[in-house]
Amino acid sequence: MDIASLRAQHPDHWKKACAIRVLTLDAVAAANSGHSGMPMGMADVATVLFEKHLNFDPSAPLWPNRDRFILSAGHGSMLIYSLLHLTGYKQATLDELKNFRQWGARTAGHPEYGHLEGVETTTGPLGQGIANSVGFAMAEESLRARWGAKVMDHYTYVIAGDGCLMEGVSQEAIALAGKHQLSRLIVMWDNNGITIDGKVELSDVTDQKARFAASGWDVFECDGHDPVAIDAAITAAKASPRPAMIACKTHIALGSSAQDTSKGHGALTDKQLIADTRAVYGWDHGPFEIPADVKAAWEAIGARGIATRREWESRLATLPAGKQAEFKRIFAGDPSPKITSAVRNVKKAAVETPKKLATRSASELVLAALNPVVQETIGGSADLTGSNNTKTADLGTFDPANRKGRYVYYGIREHGMAAAMNGMVLHGGVRPYGGTFMCFTDYARPSMRLSALMQVPVVYVMTHDSIGLGEDGPTHQPVEHLAISRATPNTWVFRPADLVEVAEAWELALSTKTTPSVLALSRQNLAPVRTTHSNQNLSARGAYVLAEATGKRQVILIATGSEVEIAMKAREMLEAEGIGTRVVSMPCMELFAAQDEAYRKKVLPAGTVRIGIEAGVRQGWDRWLLGERGKEQKAAFVGMTSFGASAPADRLYKEFGITAEATVERAKALL
Amino acid sequence: MDIASLRAQHPDHWKKACAIRVLTLDAVAAANSGHSGMPMGMADVATVLFEKHLNFDPSAPLWPNRDRFILSAGHGSMLIYSLLHLTGYKQATLDELKNFRQWGARTAGHPEYGHLEGVETTTGPLGQGIANSVGFAMAEESLRARWGAKVMDHYTYVIAGDGCLMEGVSQEAIALAGKHQLSRLIVMWDNNGITIDGKVELSDVTDQKARFAASGWDVFECDGHDPVAIDAAITAAKASPRPAMIACKTHIALGSSAQDTSKGHGALTDKQLIADTRAVYGWDHGPFEIPADVKAAWEAIGARGIATRREWESRLATLPAGKQAEFKRIFAGDPSPKITSAVRNVKKAAVETPKKLATRSASELVLAALNPVVQETIGGSADLTGSNNTKTADLGTFDPANRKGRYVYYGIREHGMAAAMNGMVLHGGVRPYGGTFMCFTDYARPSMRLSALMQVPVVYVMTHDSIGLGEDGPTHQPVEHLAISRATPNTWVFRPADLVEVAEAWELALSTKTTPSVLALSRQNLAPVRTTHSNQNLSARGAYVLAEATGKRQVILIATGSEVEIAMKAREMLEAEGIGTRVVSMPCMELFAAQDEAYRKKVLPAGTVRIGIEAGVRQGWDRWLLGERGKEQKAAFVGMTSFGASAPADRLYKEFGITAEATVERAKALL
Incomplete structure (x- = not known):
């Protein structure tokens, strides 16, 4: 025309x-x-x-x-x-x-x-x-x-x-x-x-x-x-x-x-x-x-x-008052009031019956407690449901035959999943989380960045978060992906060390209205490190003293996720030699950076040797090792300097030198 | 069956x-x-x-x-x-x-x-x-x-x-x-x-x-x-x-x-x-x-x-000897012997007739010199040809009607382009480069990682490399992408400051057989900073002293790309106040990290205030500011701490505090 x-x-x-x-x-x-x-x-x-x-x-x-x-x-x-x-x-x-x-x-x-x-x-x-x-x-x-x-x-x-x-x-x-x-x-x-x-x-x-x-x-x-x-x-x-x-x-x-x-x-x-x-x-x-x-x-x-719109409002007004309030809450994106007690129960149980557990499995336990009471969650995975541990028994499968289902099989579509999750939060009324392997952060990146830029609280469940995934090899082993997510403004990168920290991470991730979260979770089993219960969410401060030096504090080991266990073992070895060693668990660098100077100084005081331990690249760590009262001559990092390799996880940790023994050696050399 | x-x-x-x-x-x-x-x-x-x-x-x-x-x-x-x-x-x-x-x-x-x-x-x-x-x-x-x-x-x-x-x-x-x-x-x-x-x-x-x-x-x-x-x-x-x-x-x-x-x-x-x-x-x-x-x-x-295979070998043997050698060279991935002199000529001309130029335009000038003599290049862009400045006059368009064409219109397919370029290098006989906006590194990430893991020398021409792109806003303004590429093992991230450095970066990128390169190039015009000719490729050392302090050296400003100009201006202002200031241009952190201690120490000696200037996030910089003989109390970074915004580039630089004035202020506060 x-x-x-x-x-x-x-x-x-x-x-x-x-x-x-x-x-x-x-x-x-x-x-x-x-x-x-x-x-x-x-x-x-x-x-x-x-x-x-x-x-x-x-x-x-x-x-x-x-x-x-x-x-x-x-x-x-x-x-x-x-x-x-x-x-x-x-x-x-x-x-x-x-x-x-x-x-x-x-x-x-x-x-x-x-x-x-x-x-x-x-x-x-x-x-x-x-x-x-x-x-x-x-x-x-x-x-x-x-x-x-x-x-x-x-x-x-x-x-x-x-x-x-x-x-x-x-x-x-x-x-x-x-x-x-x-x-x-x-x-x-x-x-x-x-x-x-x-x-x-x-x-x-x-x-x-x-x-x-x-x-x-x-x-x-x-x-x-x-x-x-x-x-x-x-x-x-x-x-x-x-x-x-x-x-x-x-x-x-x-x-x-x-x-x-x-x-x-x-x-x-x-x-x-x-x-x-x-x-x-x-x-x-x-x-x-x-x-x-x-x-x-x-x-x-x-x-x-x-x-x-007014007609719709009168229809909404015919719902019971409790339902109306709930509808308004979920559209306001306000966190469910039931999260806190559910998380506390998980934390208590974790401490009462401690056991070795991959943090991805810990995440499933937390979700099993949260999903039934936080009805606005919609879970999913990019075809790695059993590996990402994202599906809990109550969810049901979302599909044309069951629109009430709250679990989405996204297929092998990390990018599409991330973008769809952005859309869900933006629509309102639901809180999506979705899983893939941490390494495939790469595929989802364009949408993950937009979660951060738009300030929408999508939760990315990224399992198999290091060389600890083992035999699948370097194509599937993230080494730079923690740094990538941490480099992105307005993104919380959680790397929890055990079930307690996983529960705390989920509490934070599901409570914020403005920040997407990346949960970096291990494939491999980990020993619990939080052994006494605290109602307080310690992860909320980003980093905290997990174990104090018994004698004079000469060394501070800072670790995240699966490497906290290694730090604890290294501490034992150092303490056995009379070297007072503090372990700081740092599940979320962004939240720690947001704490006031006084708290940061309490956790990372001057004057000791400092070693960061993380099975990823060093980029992003110098802030905590050389900065925050640290010193180049007294700092080291135990982590990756290259891509990984194909082998069982234990072998890889040994070959790449991410062990308690290597940590102890570095610490002693710096003393 | x-x-x-x-x-x-x-x-x-x-x-x-x-x-x-x-x-x-x-x-x-x-x-x-x-x-x-x-x-x-x-x-x-x-x-x-x-x-x-x-x-x-x-x-x-x-x-x-x-x-x-x-x-x-x-x-x-x-x-x-x-x-x-x-x-x-x-x-x-x-x-x-x-x-x-x-x-x-x-x-x-x-x-x-x-x-x-x-x-x-x-x-x-x-x-x-x-x-x-x-x-x-x-x-x-x-x-x-x-x-x-x-x-x-x-x-x-x-x-x-x-x-x-x-x-x-x-x-x-x-x-x-x-x-x-x-x-x-x-x-x-x-x-x-x-x-x-x-x-x-x-x-x-x-x-x-x-x-x-x-x-x-x-x-x-x-x-x-x-x-x-x-x-x-x-x-x-x-x-x-x-x-x-x-x-x-x-x-x-x-x-x-x-x-x-x-x-x-x-x-x-x-x-x-x-x-x-x-x-x-x-x-x-x-x-x-x-x-x-x-x-x-x-x-x-x-x-x-x-x-x-033997028949094929006899057919190859019928080619003139020079052709045979050329065929073998391009399949071995050996760099063309013509690169060095072409690059030198560009560098000489740049110094002889200096002018303000966006580094993306500088890149086009370099390609115009290289493409005619390095016949194995295949250029392209993900639908941003005019913006990425990736097409030179001689290439011709690769398509079914002209298979001899050496320029590919990849369409709006950053990921597909990167993956195809990996395939081209792996096939052998060609050296691909391709462009998009730096921010869309995100889309190409999975394949860029594989370039690095496979050790194939793809060249990524990433223009519009900061808030300097201006009005298109934060969706198009990279702030974390330099950090992302730098976090990736076996990746050279070049952020050249002017035509001379661009030429040097291209020389390195087209000469390596094992490392992909990311060329981060400005949209905006920049004043030349390399004003005297040197046959030597100074960028090959990753960082070098661009301007020395005239009096006692009290400050070292380290900058990359478009911010080198700012560093030079800040130096002038500091020197005018009698504060001896060195400017270090750091076009490639990876290559600098690979230098020996003696050279690194020469470029970054102890004892001065150090300020890093880059219109991106700080992640990755602490190594040079706090490490390498630096000190927390004497270091600062002038860059981005958030996503960008929509406005003309000059306004953005001012609003985000990436200016010579801000640099001078920080330096004086630390002295």
Whole structure:
């Protein structure tokens, strides 16, 4: 459909869509950066979606039963900023649009969760939004099954571009959605045939419709500029019993001289181009100027959902008061009040009947205590259920036959799992955790980073956390992955030493509202190191004195996880030689770094030899060995300096020199 | 086909395939770990492939024109170890099989490149092998076009499992292969319907054949136990003008009581089960015992390629001597002798006509000098060609119409690109480099780790390496990624400060045979800091004194990349106040760490204030600030402690306090 006939046939629609287009042009020009073409191309689809389908209420942006709109093609951020402004979201002021991409503005370069109401997830790194959306749709299915359609019954809409579909994570997401028949998930593909480097065919000849269909999706298509066709496609997609993809044939940078070119993908800032494009649009208004009638039409769309939201609120009000409070709690992300006592019971029992246990098995014990009382958890694993110890007896399997099930078989899809978990937390009402091998942090990294950036408390259960996994060899043995996760801002990396510390780590991980946690857990059995019960969560301070020197304190051994046992053994040997040795267990460096100087000094006083012990690389340890009153001449690290090898775990520890004997030797050499 | 009729109809085939199966059972039992089911299921396919199709010569494992066999489902490592032993690879002794997964054995838990001849790539992390294979096939196409089918003309065969196909990277690989019509690439899918967690349908309902077809592959299928059907399918696949996928319907752990179950995926070590399975096979021989006739039959298969290899050698010998030497050099991975002078010329010109330049643009200048003389480079980008500055005028575009082109448009597939580049180096004859934004290191991580583990010199061109990228915001701003790459063993992370250092980094990256390089390059323009020419590659020592203190040396500023300019400015300000200040440029921490103590001490002597300046997190820096004769009380770091933000670069540097002024303030406070 050409622009002239579009304008002629659908004048009201045209004006509304054009408001998006010119706001985009104006904001990108003001910022002198950004991406103009995508919002200009998808304005018609977005207009129809918001006008006729999306259930939303700008006056209640967090209304739990709203439809979710996810702009997976996050570089087109002006599309969502324009929509939020036009429909009347309070935070999306015209000034914010004028400040697009500037310091302090809510209108970040790419849409960021937590910056601006109405932005459901942070997108920009391609493929993340579509993969998040699977989590949103799973959370909705789960909550609908468990709470009833009366209070949970909505769609998740996604706009994705070719970039999203080329990223591998999209395949993981598509396959997962297909398997789970997520019929409330609708993906609108911005089929504009253009990427940054040129035409899509330069790098891809995939028949996307066939690809989605191969994974159990229903596929629709439409002229992405014809409002009637768009409406029909969305209507059909909503009625489909499977997840639906709508291939929207669009023109990137519609109406500009850069239309249908890769130039149109980027920032169109040329004044003449912008003026010419306005003329093509028949738009006679100045920069950032939206005529009152157009703004009113958009605001009417924004007001459309108020009644629906109020009806929903009255339905929620018919639930028993306790249920209402619970519903509100889980959507607020507040921790269950039952966590603390469940964790205490586990800790008590652990001390009463101590036994050797892999921390991954300890984690299963903790989950077995928590899952029955913390009903918002949704567990899962990337096809390593028995190894990650993530499934407990009560959960049931989430699948199309049992939407109430709380355990997800994610398949061999670490990245898709992580992205889906982000989506679940963002949806609200559930708290996901998921497992894989620590080494495959690598696969999940892009989404793990976004958990941290978005401040969403996903729990990553990373087992087989060192060379201690043994025979599978260096391809499966993490050595740099603790450092990788610790290098990432706003990430808690827990490496607990025994069942007590595992329980404490879970308590912290399930209680925070703003920080994702990585639980690094051993494959191999470990001796318990916490032998007396304390109600206090000692891990909450990140590090603490586990065993004090009996005589004069000459050595401090700092260790994490499976190496705490080695530190304790080394301490015994040193003490036997009259060398007073303190052992500090450091299950979470980030939490220790957050303690005040006085506490840190108490744990790590000056003047002793210090040795760090961890079966990983040293990077990140110098802070505690050389810093915090440490000294280069009196510090050493017992750990890895290379990749691992294939052999039984004990042999590897010996060959790589991570033993009590090696520790003692280093300590004595430094005294 | 049931086992009885298989045995009856194809007795010779059966025995050969059974040799693989029992060696697998025996080795896994001996190791008490490993994966039995996959080799037992795919033994028939592998036997037919090796017997009738694969061009190989165990006596010349590195013969450049051999067909490549890639076991993407690397957990089934005993399949390839058995094959290599049976066909007569010298290194694959029976003792090595008996030592499966033990310390020092070549038979690592998962197949590892460099440990055992005949293993073409390291697999185990799922999806990597199939994604490598695209690189193998691209290298073959490229070399065939440029050197002629006389010396380069072979297939790449892959065995992939459901795990490989569920990993997102497989989609990137499949789409890339489809686009490039890599007709010499044949993937045999082990369609056994089982994963670790249970049946595939637990997590996937994808129609894999339709999925491959959607990306332009030809698809075949066969009963994976019927040698006639397997042969027919491979024959058809070889004739196909497109990449081919053969869906091989197989039974995991064939013939055992664990057949067709997830138990069968793992280690079958039960004595009775093994005895029963042997009985089903009709195999009366002891553990690790292969009857002479069966071994002889396998060795005859191994000998099949000798003549072909010799013919190839005579064809190679018909090339002019210079060409022959060049062919051998590129397959040995030896650096081009032309690199040094090309780099020197760039360095000289840089000093003669200094100008402000982003290091990504500097990189393009260096490539423009190198690509024409180093013909084995193959460049590319994950859809950021203009931003990564990876394309030079002479390269031409690699695609089905121009196989001689040396530039690959990888599409929005960072992971697939990295994996393909690994495959290219492993194939031999080419040296790939590829670009994306530094932040998307995250997407490429699993393959970048394997570059390091395999010791293959891929060059990762990572531009937009800090908050200096500005308005795109924190989703695109790396802060932890330098630390991530530095935490990885055997990885050179270069962060050059100007054109001279960029040239030096490229010289090193293209000259090593064993280490991948990460080039972290700025988006923003930088002032040149190397103002006098030196033939010597100063970056080769990792760090060096860029500017000496004029008076008494009181402060050492250590900086990398874009922050060297800031250090130089801070030095000026400090010197103006009479505070003698040295600036150390540290383009590569790994190379500096490898220098002897004397040199390190010369660069970083004791006794001064030390400040590190880098627009990333501190992790990794304490070694140079607190260690190497540094002192906590006299050290500081000017960098990032959080994610970045959306704003112009200058504003971000100011807001995050990464400025000369902030540096001066810190230095004075510590004096």
